[in-house]
Amino acid sequence: MLGKGDKMRLIITDDFQEMSLRAARIVAGQVELKPDSNLGLPTGSTPLGLYDYLIKFHKEENLSFAKTSSFNLDEYYGLGQNHPKSFYQFMKENFFQEVDLPQENINFLQGRAEDVEKECYRFENKIASSGGIDLMILGIGRNGHIGFNEPGEELKSHTHLADLAPETIKANQKFFDSEEEVPRQALTMGMGTILKSRQILLMASGKSKSWAVKELMKKRVTTEFPASFLRVHPRVILLIDQEAADRI
Numbered sequence: 092m093l094g095k096g097d098k099m100r101l102i103i104t105d106d107f108q109e110m111s112l113r114a115a116r117i118v119a120g121q122v123e124l125k126p127d128s129n130l131g132l133p134t135g136s137t138p139l140g141l142y143d144y145l146i147k148f149h150k151e152e153n154l155s156f157a158k159t160s161s162f163n164l165d166e167y168y169g170l171g172q173n174h175p176k177s178f179y180q181f182m183k184e185n186f187f188q189e190v191d192l193p194q195e196n197i198n199f200l201q202g203r204a205e206d207v208e209k210e211c212y213r214f215e216n217k218i219a220s221s222g223g224i225d226l227m228i229l230g231i232g233r234n235g236h237i238g239f240n241e242p243g244e245e246l247k248s249h250t251h252l253a254d255l256a257p258e259t260i261k262a263n264q265k266f267f268d269s270e271e272e273v274p275r276q277a278l279t280m281g282m283g284t285i286l287k288s289r290q291i292l293l294m295a296s297g298k299s300k301s302w303a304v305k306e307l308m309k310k311r312v313t314t315e316f317p318a319s320f321l322r323v324h325p326r327v328i329l330l331i332d333q334e335a336a337d338r339i
């Protein structure tokens with residue numbers, strides 16, 4: 092459990108909607124306080140409600156992303172930006188096309204880059220030369236992965252090409268017609284890239300995440316549970332709903 096001296100702040104909400112609204116308020120506050128913020132953004136089911144609220148704030152309350160920059164956490168290897176299942180398309184449909192974030196401020200890993208190492212280096216350098224990520228928003232895998240930093244004997248610090256764990260392929264099948272279609276590799280920010288962010292907001296919703304949330308509460312840092320590395324970061328907010336908090 093989180094206790095005195097713990098740096099992670101835990102917020103438990105009633106449900107997915109409330110979690111999404113609270114997350115949107117945090118992101119909106121960041122952008123209002125620092126309009127030229129660099130945001131780290133995830134894909135997946137978890138941030139969908141957050142993006143909906145941010146779009147609502149943009150349309151109804153004039154929240155503007157005109158000076159903001161975004162850096163997406165990862166992209167499937169082998170999928171071009173126009174591929175319907177690419178994370179770029181996901182972001183375009185669920186967020187980018189609905190807000191005023193300028194196209195030139197959107198930073199994405201290129202899944203079809205010819206030279207993968209060069210592409211990872213380019214992305215890593217772009218984050219650094221832009222001043223670093225102010226607020227990194229994260230989901231968490233059922234197995235404790237962050238981005239595509241999967242459990243294993245080692246973790247990579249920088250942006251790299253990663254193999255998806257079998258359980259991740261299964262979990263991501265929901266976005267594809269079949270399991271076979273899910274790409275087996277992805278370009279992802281490394282754990283060091285993520286930990287360099289000034290502030291981290293991790294969201295988790297639903298019973299399927301309750302084991303991962305329970306593990307995250309344990310006071311140990313291990314590559315076998317990548318999200319545990321968040322424990323060494325001084326400013327992490329865990330924003331989870333009641334179902335995800337079921338086992339803590």
Ligand code: PGA
Nearest residue numbers: 135136137230231232238
């Ligand atoms: P999800 O994925 O939001 O679709 O559950 C989260 C993750 O795998 O990091």
